[in-house]
Amino acid sequence: MTFMSSIYKRKESQELSESILETARALFAEHGVDAVSMHQIAKTAGVGQGTLYRRFSQKGELCMELMEDYFNGLQEDVQRSLTENASLAVKERATLVIRELVLNLMNNIQLMETIYAAIFAGRRCEKEMSTFFDSPPYQFLFGTVQGLLQEAVDTGAAAAGVCPPINAHLLISTLAPQSLNHLRDQTGYTPEELAGVINRTIVHPLFV
Structure with missing residues (x-):
C-alpha cells in the first residue's frame, strides 16, 4: 500500500x-x-x-462518542467566549457563560436528554456505570463556574455568603438537560428567555 x-x-x-x-x-x-x-x-x-x-x-460507545463530540464543541465555545470577553467584569462574564450554556444545551435538548437518561440511569447506552457528577461535562461546567465565582470572592465582587463549590454545583444542576427541558415545558419560555431568567434570579444575586 x-x-x-x-x-x-x-x-x-x-x-x-x-x-x-x-x-x-x-x-x-x-x-x-x-x-x-x-x-x-x-x-x-x-x-x-x-x-x-x-x-x-456496542451502543454505549456510540453514546459516549456523541456526548464527547458535543461537549468538546461546547467547551470550545465557552472558552472562546471567556477569552474574547476577558476584559469584562466577572459578573458579566458569568452571565455570558450561563447564556451560552443554556442556549447551546437547549438547541440540542432532545438528543442530550435521551443520552443523559440512558447513561446516568444505568440503561443500555452506558459503557461504564457512572453518575452525572463524575462525568467530564459536569466536571468542565463545574470547574468553569466555580472558577468565576472564586474570582468574584477573591476580588470582592461576590455577594456575602457565596460558597463557590456549593453555588457552582447548584447552578450546574439547574442546567442539566432534564432540568432545562422541564423548565421550558412548565414556563413556555424560549431558550433566550430561559437564559435571562436563570441569570437574573440565580446568577446575578451571587454578585454585588
Whole structure:
C-alpha cells in the first residue's frame, strides 16, 4: 500500500465513522436511545452490521462518542467566549457563560436528554456505570463556574455568603438537560428567555 493510498483509506474510514455517528445522532434524537437497535443504525447508515461493530462494539460507545463530540464543541465555545470577553467584569462574564450554556444545551435538548437518561440511569447506552457528577461535562461546567465565582470572592465582587463549590454545583444542576427541558415545558419560555431568567434570579444575586 502506498503512502497516499494509506491516507485515502484512513480518510474514508473516518468519514464512514462520522456518517454512522450522524445516523445514530438522528435516530436517538427521534426515537430515544433504548428504542434504537444497532441493526437499525447499520441499516439506516447503509452499512453492514460487521462494519458497524468493527467501529463501535456496542451502543454505549456510540453514546459516549456523541456526548464527547458535543461537549468538546461546547467547551470550545465557552472558552472562546471567556477569552474574547476577558476584559469584562466577572459578573458579566458569568452571565455570558450561563447564556451560552443554556442556549447551546437547549438547541440540542432532545438528543442530550435521551443520552443523559440512558447513561446516568444505568440503561443500555452506558459503557461504564457512572453518575452525572463524575462525568467530564459536569466536571468542565463545574470547574468553569466555580472558577468565576472564586474570582468574584477573591476580588470582592461576590455577594456575602457565596460558597463557590456549593453555588457552582447548584447552578450546574439547574442546567442539566432534564432540568432545562422541564423548565421550558412548565414556563413556555424560549431558550433566550430561559437564559435571562436563570441569570437574573440565580446568577446575578451571587454578585454585588
